[in-house]
Amino acid sequence: MPTKKDRRKAAACYYYLAVKSRCTEKKRSHRYWVRDWIKRRENMNIMEILLKELEQEDEVCYKNFLRMSAADFRYLLDKIKFVIEKQNTHMRNSIPAAERLAITLRFLATGDSYHSLMYLFRIPVCTISRIIPEVCSAIYNVLKEEYLQVPSSEQEWLQIARQFEEKWNFPQCIGALDGKHVAIKAPKHSGSLFYNYKGTHSIVLMALADANYKFLYINVGSMGRISDGGVFNTCSLATKLENNSLNIPKPRPLPGRNKAIPFVIVADDAFAMKPYIMKPYAFRNLHGGQRVFNYRLSRARRIIENCFGIASARFRVLRKPIELEPEKVSIIVSAICVLHNFLMTRSQNLYAPNGTFDIENHENGTIQPGEWRQETKALLPLQLNRNLRGNLYTKEVQKELTKYFQEEGEVPWQYEYI
Template sequence: MVTKKDKRKAAACYYYLTVKSRRRNRRTHRYWVRDWIKRRSNKNIMETLLEELEREDPECYKNFLRMSAADFKYLLDKIKFAIEKQNTHMRNAIPAAERLAITLRFLATGDSYHSLMYLFRIPVCTISRIVPEVCAAIYNVLKKEYLHMPCTEEEWLQKSQQFAEKWNFPHCIGALDGKHVLIKAPKQRGSLYHNYKGTHSVVLMALADAEYKFQYINVGCFGRISDGGVFNACSLSNKLADNSLGIPTPRPLPGRTKPVPFVIVADDAFAMKSYIMKPYAFRNLHGEQRIFNYRLSRARRIIENAFGLASARFRILRRPIELGVEKLIHVVSAICVLHNFLMTRSKRLYAPYGSFDVENHETGTIEPGEWRQSTQGLVDLHVNPHLRGNLEAKNVQREFTEYFHQEGEVPWQYKYI
């Protein structure tokens, strides 16, 4: 019979062996802070390299941080209050400017934290805290001004007018698409993030306007979820369904009499609705349907170019991101709002001529944009050509089809059918 005394002895023995094992396996640290890192203040990159680049080579400065010195200082003033830390009696805090520079360099190159440690003389454990904190601050501070979703009829009409003038697609208020952002397989998550390409990812769903800016983003859906499921899980889907975004009421297309709703253009990955237009299925199409598909693809190319330019400038998106999902959401959200920030303030520097697909409006020919030379990191959503629309959606599609063949005809469209 086991007595209480025997149980106490067994418990004491187990505790002794466990503690001893933990102490034996515990890593011993040779340094509190390495000597070469301690000398960081003597050779601070913000006081040497960046100042020299700003003074002597602005183009290299822009390449280093993906923005000009003026944009960097403006951004720093915007978010400094959110990322600045106080000095303590033990050590001085890393300045806000340096915290921002580390984060922008990480987004620009996708370098590992160890590479950044050697460049900035800051330990990996510190960088791993800085990057997500600064990304979250960038998104939270800038989203109200630079990631604005229209909410009034006047704003939506302005977006629609831009699509009509630049892409010959009236009543269009945005281009919708989703991309898989590749990640390293998360631990203990099974196949939740395993997508149809055999990789692991989270989905970035976005709506872009006619000027290649994101109006709405949703990041974080599991890579394994179907295309319709990704969109249905977005708040945008619910708001479009209950008409709570302030979108104008249906009205006739130019020169016609039948009222049609304002629409979003998308590809075959989405189910067609009265407010979402997608191409006809690519089989047994007659001329008018081919024209509709061509005109829709011209407008939908906006979102592809926005994704492509963002990944070309912020190359962290070109490879699987080795961060936890929560931190990755901060990183991708920050990239989207920085894209809008730079498209607003410095479009000529951020997206010079040739960055996007360039179209000759007289002949309709297209010269591929610079970003198409490399498309790693962002993967298209799986296309399901069998997603069909309801009768109302088909009537809207038919009205656009007739408009593009008659009142809204452009001279070069027949070359591409």
């Protein structure tokens, strides 16, 4: 008669054989290694047919398809090819680097599902799911050194300040700061970590922009539930501003005045006011000078709104919840930001032609809204908090700017818009 130990061994063997049998059946259930219509990709792929036809016959449609010209595509491909290309094996040829880049740009431009891209490019979903994060990571890592760097010298900061004063009549301004919630599909087992004040799931994109609609700094990936002030306080930019380690010029008087004030960043009520961050006066019981200050600050801060607006209008993956893990979404958003700067630098007339951004008449201050404002807003704004007021020194800086806008820095049309 078998012992208890023998019965346990027999049960374990039976369980092992049963599991192995089920696994074997599952493996045998696969009908295809690679589907026949996918195998024909090398002879009928989109890179060889459609893109070549568009490049030769219809440049406008080529730009709409990939959000850049053929020349920019080739230049970008040369930049990142050594990172994204794979070697052929004895079993199959690798997908060329040009195709990898094209499928990634098409995903960013449309936000199409991986299954939709599979039918367009004849590449399996499992392969696309690896290609897109890899290429986005390569785009960001290769381009950021040239196209997305925080200024590191006083001369660079002074150049930015001069441009803000010349274009937006705001002196000693070194950037426009804001953040947006990028909608994502609720991650598994995340609870309320990514649940924001609007009732959706998101990660936060925090960015600083210069006077030419380009990002100077980005921070991507904070959980949507974190307070907006908390997002900024934990990013590297805030740390360096607090430590004064960015080589920002020392405080100096405004033109025609005697009191020295620091160089500042303009922001909205989502941020706490500090000596280096200027935000509007609370919108209650304001006198004329305070309303002028709010108007002039909002003119300068409009830059960052336009950056977010044009990026989401061109790269429409941002216009709906991205159904990927937060880490991959962060990579995608970072790639979009550096591509925005890349295209603004190389081909602004194609990427953002006249009328795309807000246009201001400097003779009378009238503003023609940019085309991106006519579309549904894609990125959620940060939650405003008007209780984050500054200390006494910060308020003195704000008062000094207010007096300047009424006296030495007055523009003739400002009283029409307050």
